[in-house]
Amino acid sequence: MNEHVHDTADLTKNQTLVMGALTRSKGPLSAYTILDQLRDNGFRAPLQVYRALDKLVEFGLVHRLESLNAFVACRHPGCDGDDTIAFMICERCGQVNEITDTALAARLKQLAGEASFALKKTTIELRGLCRTCQAA
Incomplete structure (x- = not known):
């Protein structure tokens, strides 16, 4: 480890x-x-x-x-212990927001387990427009 x-x-x-x-x-x-x-x-x-x-x-x-x-x-102190990290990436300005969600992480682990898949780490990237760019 x-x-x-x-x-x-x-x-x-x-x-x-x-x-x-x-x-x-x-x-x-x-x-x-x-x-x-x-x-x-x-x-x-x-x-x-x-x-x-x-x-x-x-x-x-x-x-x-x-x-x-x-x-x-890393903008989320202590996330090195998290198995699931998600990023919201603005396609216009390039801003990246890091998020963690325990319910999402639990659901992904459940789906992996149901498929007999040994999940080690999950990185999710959401692409779209941030609030500022939507308003522009």
Whole structure:
């Protein structure tokens, strides 16, 4: 079982820089965007960014949005223990809201169990328009 890092003081320099870029961002970032932002900090190769991202995802501090091939800082403290994470992604402005719902998680586990499927993790991505973009 992986030990989760909960304190950003325990991160390496590269992990801290990548985490900072994601925390400052208003939306998801690709690894290449992070690389471009951190070139002045000594980042030269995508592998440096991917290594840091892999660890940050493992620690539960960052989430990968599969449909966008991008990453976001966790906005829901303590969610690294949750098996189900859902994201509402605005297709116009790119805003991402992270949500958890215990009833949804329980229903998905039930469906998986009925299918004799050993569910390990669920990531749900809802695509649409946020309230601000709907009003525009």
